[in-house]
Amino acid sequence: MSEPAVKQIVLASRPKGLPTHENFRLQDVPMPELPQGGLLLRVLYLSLDPYMRGRMDDRKSYAKPASIGGVMPGESVSEVIASDQAGYAVGDIVLAHSGWRTHAASAGAALCKLDPAAAPITTGLGVLGMPGFTAYAGLNLIGKPKPGETVVVAAASGPVGSLVGQLAKLSGARAVGIAGGSEKCRAVVEEFRFDAAVDHRASDFAEKLAAACPNGIDVYFENVGGAVWQAVLPLLNPFARVPVCGLIAQYNATGPAPGPNLLPATMREVLSKSLTLRGYINYEFAAEHFAAFLRTVGAAVADGRIRYREDVTDGFENAPAAFIGMLEGRNFGKALVRVAPSGS
Amino acid sequence: MSEPAVKQIVLASRPKGLPTHENFRLQDVPMPELPQGGLLLRVLYLSLDPYMRGRMDDRKSYAKPASIGGVMPGESVSEVIASDQAGYAVGDIVLAHSGWRTHAASAGAALCKLDPAAAPITTGLGVLGMPGFTAYAGLNLIGKPKPGETVVVAAASGPVGSLVGQLAKLSGARAVGIAGGSEKCRAVVEEFRFDAAVDHRASDFAEKLAAACPNGIDVYFENVGGAVWQAVLPLLNPFARVPVCGLIAQYNATGPAPGPNLLPATMREVLSKSLTLRGYINYEFAAEHFAAFLRTVGAAVADGRIRYREDVTDGFENAPAAFIGMLEGRNFGKALVRVAPSGS
Numbered sequence: 001m002s003e004p005a006v007k008q009i010v011l012a013s014r015p016k017g018l019p020t021h022e023n024f025r026l027q028d029v030p031m032p033e034l035p036q037g038g039l040l041l042r043v044l045y046l047s048l049d050p051y052m053r054g055r056m057d058d059r060k061s062y063a064k065p066a067s068i069g070g071v072m073p074g075e076s077v078s079e080v081i082a083s084d085q086a087g088y089a090v091g092d093i094v095l096a097h098s099g100w101r102t103h104a105a106s107a108g109a110a111l112c113k114l115d116p117a118a119a120p121i122t123t124g125l126g127v128l129g130m131p132g133f134t135a136y137a138g139l140n141l142i143g144k145p146k147p148g149e150t151v152v153v154a155a156a157s158g159p160v161g162s163l164v165g166q167l168a169k170l171s172g173a174r175a176v177g178i179a180g181g182s183e184k185c186r187a188v189v190e191e192f193r194f195d196a197a198v199d200h201r202a203s204d205f206a207e208k209l210a211a212a213c214p215n216g217i218d219v220y221f222e223n224v225g226g227a228v229w230q231a232v233l234p235l236l237n238p239f240a241r242v243p244v245c246g247l248i249a250q251y252n253a254t255g256p257a258p259g260p261n262l263l264p265a266t267m268r269e270v271l272s273k274s275l276t277l278r279g280y281i282n283y284e285f286a287a288e289h290f291a292a293f294l295r296t297v298g299a300a301v302a303d304g305r306i307r308y309r310e311d312v313t314d315g316f317e318n319a320p321a322a323f324i325g326m327l328e329g330r331n332f333g334k335a336l337v338r339v340a341p342s343g344s
Numbered sequence: 345m346s347e348p349a350v351k352q353i354v355l356a357s358r359p360k361g362l363p364t365h366e367n368f369r370l371q372d373v374p375m376p377e378l379p380q381g382g383l384l385l386r387v388l389y390l391s392l393d394p395y396m397r398g399r400m401d402d403r404k405s406y407a408k409p410a411s412i413g414g415v416m417p418g419e420s421v422s423e424v425i426a427s428d429q430a431g432y433a434v435g436d437i438v439l440a441h442s443g444w445r446t447h448a449a450s451a452g453a454a455l456c457k458l459d460p461a462a463a464p465i466t467t468g469l470g471v472l473g474m475p476g477f478t479a480y481a482g483l484n485l486i487g488k489p490k491p492g493e494t495v496v497v498a499a500a501s502g503p504v505g506s507l508v509g510q511l512a513k514l515s516g517a518r519a520v521g522i523a524g525g526s527e528k529c530r531a532v533v534e535e536f537r538f539d540a541a542v543d544h545r546a547s548d549f550a551e552k553l554a555a556a557c558p559n560g561i562d563v564y565f566e567n568v569g570g571a572v573w574q575a576v577l578p579l580l581n582p583f584a585r586v587p588v589c590g591l592i593a594q595y596n597a598t599g600p601a602p603g604p605n606l607l608p609a610t611m612r613e614v615l616s617k618s619l620t621l622r623g624y625i626n627y628e629f630a631a632e633h634f635a636a637f638l639r640t641v642g643a644a645v646a647d648g649r650i651r652y653r654e655d656v657t658d659g660f661e662n663a664p665a666a667f668i669g670m671l672e673g674r675n676f677g678k679a680l681v682r683v684a685p686s687g688s
Contacts, residue, residue, distance in 0.1 A: 003355040031618060043611075054616075055435055068346070082394070096516075107622055117428075123422055127382075129553050136455070156624055222611075225608065225611055226522060229611075244614050244615050245609055245612065245615075246615065247608070247612060247615055250608045250611070254604075256604040257603075257604055257605035257606075257607070257608045257609075258382070258602055258603050258604060259602050259603015260600040260602060260603055260605065261600075261602060261604065261606050262605050262606075262607040263602035263605070263606040263607040263610055264569065264570075264591070264594045264597060264601045265601075266607055266610075267566075267569055267573075267588065267591055268591060268593070268594070269623075270588050270621055270622075270623040271588050271589075271590065272623070273623065274622075274623045274624050274625060274628060275621075275622070275623050276620065276621070276622045276623075277614055277616065277619075277621040277622075278612075278614075278618075278619070278620045278621075279614040279616070279618045279619050279620075280616040280618050281618060285616060
């Protein structure tokens, strides 16, 4: 076996609007050394998630921005290829904050071992990982749907949205998904078994959404913002709950947004309908609720009550293209990059 | 005793922006008859409250709009002048949804008897009434300040805001008030004993507010909206709570608001700081919490731990002018109209 090619992708420059290939740089680097008491990892799958766009900006947020020249942050499913830590053996599969790398040294502290016999290892980055828990926490801990209520979620064919709708159904609520294009809308209904799907690209989107929600909206799981929010707002019922999980429609915005000023109308609805808007980052709830999530959603995935979909791009060097495509909504399911074949 | 002049004020036309005198009409009407099993009331004090502005618009909200030609809605402290209902005697003092009238017939169902020996009867319209409970519910049930946290409230010399700050202090939090002009700011600190007050009319208002909140803002009690919200937003701490109780700065807005569009920036903060925005109307919480409010705040008013201020206009016919003045921020304390001297 020859020495493997070791690569990483760094932030070359900060994007203005949608990232381009010029914002990323692929680098060949030496194989990292096994840290004393730590592990050496080979990345099998790299996760691509919308939050990474935020890290590319130099803006105060809940996490530090990536630095220019620094490795892009991200989670992976990795294989232990050398271990100096009791409890980890070569061949173990772990979730790691490896960043965009083919190989990583790890102190072993923030790792989570995966059991390849329990579920496909990629689910640790999707339906049984951070995106899945994000859906679970926002819907069940903030949205709290009651039987018979209507839950609406955008990006409904994505890893978070598809689980939100399926969990809403399991709670006895009606699930309406919003997705881009007829193919995704069909999957939302046929594959993920929502009650209805509405195409946000349709010219009569707002009317279609209203028709799909004859009893109004009780929970709107916000992960896009923008025009979808404007269509949702008049349909919200008194005491509706809005977990704010993401705003992908405005992540690439540059400079102040042009008028009209839509804030007063939103605030008026918040007041007159006693709405709750609650932003959150999934790890706020992890310590208390992750184990219950894994138990209940893991069981539902295992017996087929919950379905998931993955969009796998082959080859580490294609990560920037796959990431840009995801921000444009071109992925269909949890975006992953297959970096190395498992067990090779 | 001659037959008293019986008057009412009706909505003559819907205002565009700030109401004018032309939107109201004073009418002489016959004395109402004592309803079978009901009461006849003489209004002593009429309450003027910002929510009434909303009722003047023909817009769907949590309550029906007033109709053109219909009596303006509102609460009063009234005296029973005739009774056909067991439990009510002539001379009893009651809180009534009388509307803007000097005399009213009542079925007696929605009344609340006041004990003039327990507290001045006007407090039933202010610190121990709906405005007081609005402050209590928003701060304690939504804002939930913890000792050492910073609570900010606008319209801090008003009946709701002044109580919000005093309740925050009783919870061990730091209270910062926003008010218009140096006289009101002085009262916020000296009379209502807030830790600091900031004049929103100052050209360096945002800088002054930041200086008054060196540890950021944990609870912002929203009752104005507009420019004050823009100054508060960057100061909010992670997990800050924003009870949305009123938006007086935008009640008189006509047509769509000009740009820039401030909604994306607000939503970004909601997401990145895990903020909670929660609109509410006080009566959502009344059944469960009004008795506890009356007990605790009543005791604190009685022993001087909580202070209040009233702005009384004499003469029923001056109600429209006093109401317009209140919307412009010219009142100083709970706005009341003395309709008839008590016990005359």
